[in-house]
Amino acid sequence: MSLLHPVNSSYYSNNLNSENNDLDLYEREILNQEYGLCPECNQPNTLDNWCKKCYSKKFQQNFGNWTSGNEHIDKFIQESQLNARNMYELLEWIPYNRLRNIKFLAQGGFSTVYDAIWLDEAIRKWNYEKQGWKRCTSNLDEQDYKDAINTKIKNPLKSDEKYGLRVVLKSLNDSSNVDDESLNEWKLYLQCQYKVRSSGSILVPLCGITRDPNTLNYIIVMLKMPFGSLRNNLLVSKYNPNDKFKILGTISAQLKAIHKLNLIHGDFHSGNVLGPFYHTMMISDFGLCRPVNQPCIKNQIYGVLPYMAPEVLRGKPYTKAADIYSFGIIMWEMTSGVPAFHNVPHGLNLSLNICKGKRPKIVEGTMSEYVELMKRCWDNDPEIRPTAKELHEILSKWFIKYPIETNEEKRIAVPENEPEIKNHPKSCYISRKFDSAKFNEILAKDELSNRVIIMDNDNYNDEIFISDNLDECLIKDNHT
Structure with missing residues (x-):
């Protein structure tokens, strides 16, 4: 069963195939850069060494040489190849037997994630001399061959296989009969990939789709980022405080x-x-991404509790302002070096406290302008929160004013004696489904405050609430 929100197919097609006429000046400058002429058709490239017109023909000529076994996936991959204006919008069908050292990485709220090596690597450009696709090659290291002897590894690397691309596999459970609706997350992702690139940034590139021959589940193949997630690197930003301006500006x-x-x-x-x-x-994981005007299923809310806006917890529609609330919580994490509400139960009491205006305690010494912007982001009133555009404008100025230290010798390493971050045993940072109906019954008995109260995590008081048992307000969902 898919947990992806349905999306209007015409909405996707119209946006994917149009050039968007509402680009701001900066976006136009990015897109209007000159990338030379195609040596084959003598027309301007859409990226360095990338001609959409000629490349789409080359991909089309190869359509009969592969199949995923599913017409919807075949069509999705083929459309990406016909419309790709650069390598970041391109998907391929990747045979499972071209993946090596497949090992379990993590269980997410909506997917099972694996680590792997893709032997073929991603297409970069057409080699006119050899009349074939040129792919970037990366040398594998000694550890890759040591990993291959681990009994928990699937498709172990062979000694004569010297090159490969490190990728992440996101398994789509119960996807043997995947349909168009189930692919919406990835269709939206490709839309966002182009729009983000036109803004001078990039999302984690998708490489393609494969299929596990044993489970028959389809798997999304993504480029692996070398250092995990922001949550795993919060302490680095704490000790190198200017990092936060570039990171937040980028996202x-x-x-x-x-x-x-x-x-x-x-x-x-x-x-x-x-x-x-x-x-x-x-930014990654678009499992819950959807058009603004598309309603959620009644009384079904998904998310990670510390980042969920109070109006969403109360069952109101998810909006752009709810994303901004989450951004504000991330802003706080980058000053503290720890995940928000890491030392308290993520249950009913925390949900009620968030709706009452409780927020993490401001870290002493945080820049006053930064604090003001952060508080606007997590305000109880969605109308007070800034837009993403306003956030980007402010953070871009701060990034210029407070440049990141790029000299590795001058950067401050996280001290070896830094205390280990210990999460509360009832905390949970995996997206789950909430039952808003029961939550609203409790809220109806208690008048909520519009004030925002800064909470001291070290003195969290939950005695006045009914229970901190997760099962009372959270419904576990094991689908990916």
């Missing part, structure tokens, strides 16, 4: 692009921001 550009397409992310948290990649980050 605000990505969020602005998503919102400009009239989409909402719907599951925005520091675990879904991947990197660092050259001291920047990329």
Whole structure:
């Protein structure tokens, strides 16, 4: 069963195949860069060494040489190849037997994630001399061959296989009969990929789709980011405080692009921001992404509790402003070095406290302008929160004023004696389904405050609430 929100197919097609006439000046400058002429048709390239017109013909000539076994997936991949204006919008059908060292990485709220090596690597350009696709090659290291002897590894690397691309596999459970609706997350992702690139940033590139021959589940193949998620790297930003301006500026550009397409992310948290990649980050996981005007199923809310806006917890429609609330929580995490509400139960009491205006305690010494912007982001009133565009404009100025330290010798390493972050045993940073109906019954008995109260995590008082048992307000969902 798919957990993806349905999307109007014509909405996707019209946006994917149009050039969007509402580009701002900066976006136009990015898109109007000259990338030379195609040596074959003598027309301007759409990216360095990339001619959409000629490349689409080359892909089309190869359509009869592969199949995923599913007409919807075949069509999705083929459309991406016909419409790709650059390598980041391109999908391929990847035979499962071309993947090596497949190992379990994590269980997400909506997917099972694996680590792997793709032997073929991604297409970069057409080699006119050899009349074939040129792919970037990366040398594998000694650890890859050591990993291959691990009994938990599937498709172990062979000794004569020297090159490969490190990828992440996101298994789509119960997807043997996947349909168009089930692919909406990835259709939206490709829309966002182009829009984000036109804003001078990039999302984690998709490589293609494969299929596990044993489970028959289809699998999305994505480029692996070298250092995990922002949540795993919060302490680095704590000790190198100027990092936060570039990181937040980058992800605000990505969020602005998503919102400009009239989409909402719907599951925005520091675990879904991947990197660092050259001291920047990329938004990932579009499992709950959907058009703004598309309603959620009644009384069904999904998310990670510390990042969920109070109006969403109360069952109101998810909006762009709810993504901004999540952004504000991430802003706080980058000053504290710890995940929000990491040392309290993520249950009914925390939900009620968030709706009452409780927020994490401001870290002493945080820049006053930063605090003001952060408080606007997490305000109880969605109308007071800034837009993604405003966030990007402010953070871009701060990034110039407070440049990141790129000299590795001058950067401050996280001290070896830094205390280990210990999460409360009832905390949970995986997206789950909430039952808003029961939650609203409790809220109706208690008048909520419009004030925002800064909460001291070290003195969290939950005695006045009914229960902190997750099962009372959260319904576990094991689908990916």
